Amino acid sequence: MIFCDSVKDNKCLDHNRSLELICFDCNTLLCKQCISNHSDHTSTHVDDIKESVTSDSYFSYINRKLSDSSSQNSNSSSFSSGGSNSNNNSQTNLHSICDNSSQTKNIGKRNRSKFNNVNISINEMFDNLKNMSFIFHQLQKTEDEISNHFREIHEYLVIEEHRLKKPIIKDKDKLIIEIDILVKQLVSMNKIIETINNSNNKINSSQSNSSSQNSSRSTQNSYNSQQNDDSNYTDTTNQYQIETIIQTIQQSLDLNDFITRNINSIFYVDLRHNNKIDKSTLDISILHSIIKFNNTFKSMESSHQQLQTKSLKRLKLDSKKLQTWKTSINKLFQLVNVSPDLYVFDGNYIFSVDRSNRLSLISIPTGNNQVHKIHSIRGDINDAWSYNSTVCVGKYIYSFGGAGLLSSNKYQRFSLESMSIDISGTMTSIKPTTFISACYDGNKYIYLLDGFGKENTEVYRYDIETMKFECYSTLFLYGGCHELSFFYQNQMYTVQTTGIRKIDPFTKSCIELPRLDNTQFTKYISMESTAVCEDGKGNIYTHSGSKFIVLNLNTNEIRELTPAKDLLMVDHRMIYTSNNYIYVLQGLFFNYRYSIDNDKWESILQDDKSERYCRGLALITI
Incomplete structure (x- = not known):
């Protein structure tokens, strides 16, 4: 007897006879003389295996296809002395089967004897494949079902989120408009004040110590005039954004601090032109600025007061109900093992x-x-x-x-x-x-x-x-x-x-x-x-x-x-x-x-x- 390692192992080493049988219990090739040592085992002759394959209608169809293909390939070559190409192919395939089955000899008696009835075994294999592919398909459906359910929950939560945030966003947009108006009022008023301070400075310019008593804002504006020379230009675009202004308002301790933080942006006042005009002209300019201020912002006071009377909105959350809802979601979806x-x-x-x-x-x-x-x-x-x-x-x-x-x-x-x-x-x-x-x-x-x-x-x-x-x-x-x-x-x-x-x-x-x-x-x-x-x-x-x-x-x-x-x-x-x-x-x-x-x-x-x-x-x- 011999283990099938290659197609060339066609003789029994013990008896020097052709290997024609297979013992499924030992997964071993046998000659006719070896069979006596395996009398109580399941064994089959190679002719019986080939007969069981070729007798089935499906395998007959496959063999006909293989034979047709072999006939076409044999037109340019002669047949070998061992028989037709189709027979040689069948033998090669059977040997391949032996090779594959030798690797599974320890799996169990039932698996070792799969090829005892090839027709039944190969149909069982395909049935198993069908069952496994069916289970895979059902698992894919379950996965898609989970995705669809949670997508539906997610869409519902997004809608609820937007429903809750909508009035808040609406009030925020209104506040941005009002804050922008108030900031512009403050900037305009500060400009008028700085102009007045500058006018007073001109009157007191004859006094030698007057410059040291100027307000800090005038000093800063004077410094700002020098710093904003074209040769020392810096980009302050972001400082003009309403979101940035709101942030600095929150950070500022008082009005002076707020103006100081924005002295190079919204509160910048260029007073160099005022130094070139006389006092009477500057006074008229101040009066016109006040009239312009009143005309611009008088109509906006009522809307500002209405907005301030609105109450703040705060999220009221029932933590217990939220936890109950989370628990309910957890219990609502469960994976169970089913047949x-x-x-x-x-x-x-x-x-x-x-x-x-x-x-x-x-x-x-x-x-x-x-x-x-x-x-x-x-x-x-x-x-x-x-x-x-x-x-x-x-x-x-x-x-x-x-x-x-x-x-x-x-x-x-x-x-x-x-x-x-x-x-x-x-x-x-x-x-x-x-x-x-x-x-x-x-x-x-x-x-x-x-x-x-x-x-x-x-x-x-x-x-x-x-x-x-x-x-x-x-x-x-x-x-x-x-x-x-x-x-x-x-x-x-x-x-x-x-x-x-x-x-x-x-x-x-x-x-x-x-x-x-x-x-x-x-x-x-x-x-x-x-x-x-x-x-x-x-x-x-x-x-x-x-x-x-x-x-x-x-x-x-x-x-x-x-x-x-x-x-x-x-x-x-x-x-x-x-x-x-x-x-x-x-x-x-x-x-x-x-x-x-x-x-x-x-x-x-x-x-x-x-x-x-x-x-x-x-x-x-x-």
């Missing part, structure tokens, strides 16, 4: 229970190339889930009571998120019952109508939030089993073999339907089997015996339709779907789909082995 099987379902399905208490989802095709498919679901259910006691509420499916001769006061809830029964309890204050009709009001209650085998109908109500039952009312309504109950335009309707009734959930009373002749309706009802569904638009479809009709609650018009053939003569449930189809699922060979648009039935799910009649159905979206 990849849960991601298989996406779209519209019919939830179905069979008579062996097995759960399944039946896909509803949305395109011409799609087919109906049954997906089995694991779940422990009671002997309940009758055709009229099963109702869907959001991501949950409920069933109440028993079915057939088996009475029960149990109820269960199936979660579409966990794909399992998450509630299994007792209907408190309710006696064991069977064929109880359930309908959801679209708000928070599921109403239960119990009339099978009773003179009157007991009405119960289940709160989906508190998960509590209550005895709601008693209707003096004889008619046996309620085949279907549902809400339409805030009123509850029930269909029995004796007719259709409307029940007001607020007054707890039965209301006679105007213009509806139940006598005419019951002519189409058979006591042998009845199935009912409604489309949410006021149309009730009833298939009973060999009759199939639709009754419109708005017009009370009854129209006959084409009935299905070969249905089992038992009560069951029909399901209306939004694409104008009605489904009848009795299981075995009795599954049908009816086209409302074409008034035509077709057989579906002909390979269904389950018995589904008398059991629960519900239309769901995942």
Whole structure:
């Protein structure tokens, strides 16, 4: 025996015979004489491996492609004595397989014997790749979903931020205008004062010590006149910006400090021209400056006073609520580990229970190339889930009571998120019952109508939030089993073999339907089997015996339709779907789909082995 290190190792070192077999347990090549030492191991002859590959239709197709390619390449060269090129290629590929498998000899017996059946193994590999790529795709969808949710929250926060900041920004803009006006007033007034000081200085210029008693501002302006010579120019553009001025106002101790900080910018006064004019001219200039000042700023005083009366705005923050909100966000988004099987379902399905208490989802095709498919679901259910006691509420499916001769006061809830029964309890204050009709009001209650085998109908109500039952009312309504109950335009309707009734959930009373002749309706009802569904638009479809009709609650018009053939003569449930189809699922060979648009039935799910009649159905979206 020998480990396959290269294609050249074609002889057994122990027996000098051709290596024709492989031991999958030892991952070793064998000759026919070596096989006796591996009698209790799994081994295969190379011819059997090649036969298993070439016998498969897919590999036959690949081999034909390879052969065609080899034939084209062989036109310019002769075949080798060992056989055709295609055979040599096959041998080379098998040796490559051996090389690769030798690296995994310690992984485990199952992996070591992958090539015991090449066809099955390579299909399993591709199935694993498909599953992994599917999981990757779903993880990418989850990542995108997280991004979308937080983007939505971010956009909401940005809007709220702008809403809060808008009045502040508006007041700030007004303040900037007012501050700019006041600064200009101050600058103009300071210029007038400096001009007056300069005039006084000229009068006292004859006194030798007068210069030392000048105000500091005049000295600074004199110094400024020299410093602002063109040869010593510095850029003071930024000092004129209103934001910079506001900042220096905040930093200044008093008016003198503020003027000093801005002496080279807004408070710069060039008095050199004033030194060249006489006193009378300078006095007239001062008076004109005062008049100009009054004309410019008098109209702005009122708006300035109005702005000062406005109150400041401060952010009031409830720290506790903010922390609660952060905690809520943290709890709102959670990553949970789920089985990849849960991601298989996406779209519209019919939830179905069979008579062996097995759960399944039946896909509803949305395109011409799609087919109906049954997906089995694991779940422990009671002997309940009758055709009229099963109702869907959001991501949950409920069933109440028993079915057939088996009475029960149990109820269960199936979660579409966990794909399992998450509630299994007792209907408190309710006696064991069977064929109880359930309908959801679209708000928070599921109403239960119990009339099978009773003179009157007991009405119960289940709160989906508190998960509590209550005895709601008693209707003096004889008619046996309620085949279907549902809400339409805030009123509850029930269909029995004796007719259709409307029940007001607020007054707890039965209301006679105007213009509806139940006598005419019951002519189409058979006591042998009845199935009912409604489309949410006021149309009730009833298939009973060999009759199939639709009754419109708005017009009370009854129209006959084409009935299905070969249905089992038992009560069951029909399901209306939004694409104008009605489904009848009795299981075995009795599954049908009816086209409302074409008034035509077709057989579906002909390979269904389950018995589904008398059991629960519900239309769901995942």
